[in-house]
Amino acid sequence: MELNLLSGLLLLALLCLALLPFAIPGVLEVLLALAIAAFASAGLMWFDWLPQDASLVLLTLAMLTALSAVLLWKPLRKLQKTGVRLQEDSAISDFVGTELVLTQQARKDCDSYIQFCGLEWRVRLDPEETASVAETGQTVVISSAMVGLLLVKNKSI
Structure with a gap:
């Protein structure tokens, strides 16, 4: 050729x-x-x-x-x-709305940890959540995702 x-x-x-x-x-x-x-x-x-x-x-x-x-x-x-920066605007993250089952107690004032998507994430209860604690085994919904941190809310039934 x-x-x-x-x-x-x-x-x-x-x-x-x-x-x-x-x-x-x-x-x-x-x-x-x-x-x-x-x-x-x-x-x-x-x-x-x-x-x-x-x-x-x-x-x-x-x-x-x-x-x-x-x-x-x-x-x-x-x-x-x-351009929109996904890491800075957690409102458009793909994780928002995903349900998780807590493996540790989640609180507003301190971090706990969870395995999610193959990584260990810090988890904290969303400041807008009415409850102050989410117990181990409880299903929660991701309300915001930042680098290394997931804010969660109790799942509404």
């Missing part, structure tokens, strides 16, 4: 897209810009608007990558700044 410039550009673009989920911020933007530029360069070559000269193709790829990066920079930064 012969690898020409067109198929090389398409392969580069697909490789960049495949690496996007694993990229850290900063590298993510570069990979996305490179993928867009590689697809655009391949399109220009496909329609014969760009000759298949390696130095000209690389120059075009570099210029289109820079242009894509400049055009994408502000929108991507805006998305990162306004």
